[in-house]
Amino acid sequence: MRVVFACNSVVKNYHGYGKFINRCCNLEPNGQLLCTDQVEDAWITLLYVCITLVKVMVFLFGPLMIPSHMYDVSYMASQYVVKLQQELKMKLFVTESAQTSVRYKTRLTIQDISEWNKFQEVLGQFPMDEVIPIKIQELKIKVKGKRVIPENEPPTGLLRTLFDNLVRCKVKTLDPFNECCDRSVYAKFEPQFKHKCTWHMCAQTFIRVLMVFLIPIPFYMRIFLYYQFEEGAFKPTLFYHARNKIDYKEQNVDDESPLITRKPSVVKIKKIKKNITKIDKTVHKRLMSISENEEHIFPCTWGSGTIYNLRRFMVQILVGVFCVSCLYSFILLAVEATGIFVEIMAFTMMGIIVNAGSTLRYVSMALLVLVYMHDCYNNVYESYLTFNKAVIDDIMDRVEDLKTVASLPSSMQESIGFTVKPVEAVDRIPTAFMFDKTEPRWRIGHLLLFLDSFDTPRIPLRLFKKLCEVRVHGAPGPVYINLLRATGKFFIIVVFLFFVMIVVMAFGNVHQISSTNQTLATLAGGFVPMLLKNILPRKSVKLNLKTLSFKGQIDEVICEFKQNWPVCDLVIEKDEPEPKNDDEDQTSDIADEKIGSPELKRKKSCESILDAKPEDKEKEKEKEKPKENILEKYMKENAEWKNKDKDKKDGNGTDDSARNSIVDENFVDLFVDLSVAETSVPWQMHGSTESIASASMLPDSDFVTMESSFTDTMPQITVVNVNVLSQKEMMASCALDLHIYKDWCSLIDQHLGRKMRHHLTELLHNVTAVDQAIKPSYLLDFGIKASSFHHFVEDLKRTGCVKTILNIYQMGTDLLVINPRCIQVLQQCTNLESLYIPTDVSSGLAKPQTIKRKLLFEELLQSIKLLPFSLDNISMFDIDVTDMNLTTMFGILLGYPFTYWFERETEENCLSMIPLRCLKVTRTIHIQKENKTQLNSAESFNVFSFSVPEELFDSTAEDHLNRWFSQKKMIDSSLQLSTQTEILPKVAM
Template sequence: MVEDKSVLLCLLGLLSTSYAFDVPKRNCELKPVDESFAKYMDNPGITLNEFYFKMKNYSQDPLYHNTGENYKLWRWHRTRTQHGRTLLMLSFHYDVLSMTILTIGVEPSEVLLQDNPFGCFGNITVDERGDLLRELILNDFYVTKKTSSQIEYESHTMRVVFACNSVVKNYHGYGKFINRCCNLEPNGQLLCTDQVEDAWITLLYVCITLVKVMVFLFGPLMIPSHMYDVSYMASQYVVKLQQELKMKLFVTESAQTSVRYKTRLTIQDISEWTKFQEVLGQFPMDEVIPIKIQELKIKVKGKRVIPENEPPTGLLRTLFDNLVRCKVKTLDPFNECCDRSVYAKFEPQFKHKCTWHMCAQTFIRVLMVFLIPIPFYMRIFLYYQFEEGELLNRRNFSKSQGLSEYYDFYRTNIIQHLSPTHGIFIAAYVFYFLAFVSIALPSKRVSEKVKSIARCSFQDMLNVERTSVLQVLLRIGLWPFKNWGLLALLTAPVYTCVMAPACSLIFAVYCLPTIYLTYRLFYHARNKIDYKEQNVDDESPLITRKPSVVKIKKIKKNITKIDKTVHKRLMSISENEEHIFPCTWGSGTIYNLRRFMVQILVGVFCVSCLYSFILLAVEATGIFVEIMAFTMMGIIVNAGSTLRYVSMALLVLVYMHDCYNNVYESYLTFNKAVIDDIMDRVEDLKTVASLPSSMQESIGFTVKPVEAVDRIPTAFMFDKTEPRWRIGHLLLFLDSFDTPRIPLRLFKKLCEVRVHGAPGPVYINLLRATGKFFIIVVFLFFVMIVVMAFGNVHQISSTNQTLATLAGGFVPMLLKNILPRKSVKLNLKTLSFKGQIDEVICEFKQNWPVCDLVIEKDEPDPKNDDEDQTSDIADEKIGSPELKRKKSCESILDAKPEDKEKEKEKEKPKENILEKYMKENAEWKNKDKDKKDGNGTDDSARNSIVDENFVDLFVDLSVAETSVPWQMHGSTESIASASMLPDSDFVTMESSFTDTMPQITVVNGDRI
């Protein structure tokens, strides 16, 4: 039984093969030219001797040619311990992976050999050469002759000398490199063992491989959720206005208009405003409609608000915000330079605007594309610097022996087997850069498609509940017991065999993120690119169905049911902000074929990008896991030499965490206190928070300022890429799960209030913490130098040196906890803080992107009209002076413009009228020449419009602002675009208008 077990372990490669033979006598001897190194081979600090042999007086060294199965016959190892033999079982570059820690105790030596008689070594066979070198090492280079009793003593004390070299074995036609270690037995025989692997070393490599597999399957979970989470990207909040906002609206589908407006909205601007589009369908066209707005719907990104327990104080976050997101432009003196044009004084001569801030953002984005794969760059560096030469030598040596390259799944990396220039890796590089190029394309349509598909897929992955998947699998397993009763016990084996593949597929798809994204990317690529499911009534008797079609539909229905069950909320981005992107490439069969091909190509592109990222991540993560494993192994094995350095490194990490954690704690306390104070100021907060989450919507609350300060009016802004609301005193956001948040800008302003205990700007405190940390590091450095210096002089043991290092390293922590500190705690109930926060609240305003417009028609209240009429009748009876003034003003305003013009014409001579007419014509021609945009209208036409035609919102449904003409579905005909009379400076124009100006209508840019 023991022999069978040994054979099984040998077949598995976990047990080495051994064989013994007598040492023959030869007529050739080898001796080192210099024997001084041999005296120090048994030094207690040496665990492994590494010899590099070279023959003296040979033009063609026989150690480098015709070596047979011996790989690198010129390199041998000598060891007396299991530690040394274990090092030989590791990867060939274990010194690099362990950061040279495992090389402690490894002594390399270059040995020059000479043969006696000269030339005999080159005339013997390859096996005899190996035996001579082996005997030379086992006999300690013949410095001292070993007796049989000495060899027996070494075997009893586990101090047997082993001579090891590398050989290649034929493993089913593949060349497998192993170590052959030999030792002398007391009876004079030579015992050689082909060591494959140790069981613990095999387990180590299996664990490293499992980590790589886990990274491959669960790698998408390492991506930060704020990059694709809907709640972080753009959450929708509702702001209830305490005083309704009244505006004037004008909707038109015509290309001809004579309406002045403050803000113009096109089809593209309102494409995602569903409620606004529904209300527009009920309003008449080409009429000025008074509207009122009682609530605002805004989009709030997660990076613009902060919750109670996440103050923005992290060192990495601060560096990312200031350097990557260019928030450093808000600091002096960057705020004076970032918004300046790169063209300086020549800016008017260039059509496009380009500031230093825009250049810096573009440069940083391009730089980040190349900086993100830094871990993979390090992996490539390790390959070309330490692995490529050895791998090529082994590959060539295997070919010279007529063997193929052996791939060890546990020990060999993919990049070692294929090389970084393999087609698979080149394709990964290409798809990596194509992914960033597709996102950064100038065409928003293409970039939005890619981002929409990726965000929806990752969001669905985030919404998958693994417990729901387990419930689905249990429901499938219990189905026969539910429907068949006791018969299920008889059919259970057959049912298990049939349903096991289906259950395994469900588990793999929904529990392994990489496989889930593979399916989900194709799913959303199909849905996002002009896919409309044909809803066919299954109960219609007019449709003839084949049994196969009915069965397929039933399976599809069950799959859809499972898909909805495993998601905690199947509410992807598609239901909130994303939409279908239509294709206008024809109709009929060709259109369907093109659409299908586009869906497949986009899906393949997204999946290829996913696997490219994962492949690079697996290789980079795998090498770092190996480095960590080998480094920890070296620290444990060589604890006496490395423990004091490790303890010092741990102290540095502890102090670094302590310094920056103090900053975090101070801002966390301040943030909680501020949010509590703001929540106390908000009215109806408890009423809203008491509602269940299913009935509660995310709400933004405005805080009422002090009575002496007027409210900041809410304004509709469209001076940038998207419409925004400028809202004042909007200080608190409460989501459906009752999580309070405040604006990040408000937090930064409150940090800078001049109150005792206020933390101040974040970057100032981080700089102070960094300064304290560097002072502690310098102190620890001096402690370590003192300990090592006196340790070497007085021969202090490594254990005592470690204890001394720890004792000296804890001095700063003891001083911090023992000595009294002068710290001022923040008290929010003081009069000074109340005044400061009231001042900030009264002046705080911020722009928020519009998510939708909820409007109503502003119809006059009949009760108010009756009251006004009653008051007018009473005033008329009394004959009040206000009524007289009102009538006098009305008589002045009701005067016809024609009468005023006639009176002026009577007063002026005819020559002046003619000169004025000629002057107006000359000005009109000059302005036509200076006109740059065909869709705009010159100022003379704008100034000729009456005040009654001025509106706040002008909804233009006739043309969309796209780079190409607006195309109708299935045709290439374009709708003509016309001037819509934009008015950016309406206040100046309004003051320049008079009642005597005639109305002028503009049609296609010509004045009538």
């Protein structure tokens, strides 16, 4: 029989004070009404006190609940020292001048080295504007805690794996998702969209938006519980409380007065803003009216330092207060959410205890599920823990100086990274200095072990993942595969437990079995999987690291392992040549003479070589010299021809080049620019749909022989060597006076007609580029008579609009203006295949193919040698194109690194619906106004525009493009390369 209670609050006298208590009444079976007073229980009171203490403790010690990796400096970026087994030699150039002309591999600004204290101290001891040979014996790197793992923390947690793969989108690195994540969401319509959007980018955006809503879920639940169950208890319902919320004060309202009146402070702020705007306009008007003599203008700097320091101090205080306020705001939310969940758990446990007969079998089943879940995933952890310890022990055995370093006390020991020597048959991976991203980094090979000052060994996470995938019996394999297997086993056990519970409950209800017996039956059936696991024999393969197969696999991984680490500081020393000991040399000579050792024979042979004729030496040197790159030779000759009068001394007898920092060897590894404070931004591809690393767009080691071991990186380009254009001249070549436009306009009107004025910009920029040897020729794609254009170019030379002698080729119906020195250099070339990569796009092919036939290059070279040219005057030639493949010939004459070739029987090709890598080189021209009060402007235009099939754009083609673009970059530093992939239904040649 169901008993119903009716409760109400009554006031009772408690030692002279009124006290509210609950009185509950119920109707007995005999019809008698029984009322009892509810007295507070001491245990319930203690429970509420404990819940309150939990809330207070969470509030006071809430910051300790934040994961340490979010604020711990040792986890964010620990400093490690790597001792190099072979010192690294480089060349350093330090300057404070903005006009220094030197070629460099890496440029560092003041902001880049602002945190490198030791490097700044050493720089203060070096002279300026000199090439300084330096050596590096140790590297200081920053190591984030998430990039290395200790011995007892393998990255196998389920939550960590889910967080890395889903939240951090590391799922892209897994094999099944590699191709999918890099594909565009636009599919076949990708060329019609300007911005690239991949599935990986969409997943990252979705996860970020989702995390904004998922993080506050505990507080959402607290709000729901409040409005669902607690709002009525705190809402005033008596008439007395409602009456206090009503204000009956009379207000005199004027109909003509505004409804909203602004406070005086707001009006004052408006006035101050208006006055500041007037002051700003007045100052700018005065600045515009200042005379051209700017020598008497000085900035007012008094007091700026004090104001700046005060402002900086106040900003720091405000930022600190804001951060602390935000922290404790989140803590208050966490306290409230934690308190409600503690209450829910406490009262749930009380309900389970009170109703043990009905709920105990469900609770036991839930506990079994938790036990099996821990067991399944703990097996994965144990296997990787054993593997990680074995791997770290093996690596520690390979390190030579580990015991010596570990024996030092922690106060004297610094965190050190150890490189492992590979097998003798494999060369060491050279250490390289990289600056292709936001911060400088060292590319270090074989760096496998990190030991902190407390002797805790760690290995790189990437190395751990590679070793897990070693194909050896017993190797654990990828982490996510084992977690998926453990999840599958866990679900099988859950299904088994579910059927056990259904069977027990079904037979319990049929045969009226007591709840206690049902609970015992549920536990007995639930322990069956555990009994089977422990009793039945398991076929598990244990990994033995001492086997020959595993040794070979781990040696292979170590030999190929390299990783980039951010630079923490540069510890450099001046590389001074070691003095030779003459006494030792004399004693060794005497000993050799007495013994008659083969060393004496070697010396005599060396002396005979030294006594050889100088003519023979010169011939041998010429044989040993590598062939000079044709385009580089053409570039240098053109620069020397333009600047043949620049190297002469001025009227005072001083060398004009002495004003620049001219060094004997004008290529350095590190260029420290102390004249600017801006960060050196990596070279980017403007307007492209893909990003190419800045290092891959720069010249390779063909230009200069490097003494350091930086063979993996490409040098960053800047100006110049002694024979190439200086920086000032190169800036002048990128500048254009406004009066030149007027001269070109008048000449176009005179020779080509006023209708050609809308082609003024295209003609001016492209002909100027040919004149300055930036491009060898320019193809006119609009109808102009050859004779008219010939007279037009002659007048350009007469008026000084062009400086060099240009030739004009009429090739069929096409007109080409060309620099004749280009033809002269090409005719002297004997190795065309090193300059151009032709692609066969004949219609009979299924897809384009790279041509490597020497016969084709011989035919092209023969056609080039038949081309006439004149270096004395501006001439026009009519070229016979009967036996020429115009598409290939135009590609060569226009200076493209990639050209197309196809059978001349038909004009069709196989480029239809083929992905093409379209590349464009743009140049920026600065327009100098005649009036100095006017602002100068800048214009960009295409200098080169060509394409190559995407499938053929491999590493060899990219290296070829790098060399070609770096040569162009040396002539004009304003050149920029952009690329995008397009698919066209039809391509016309």
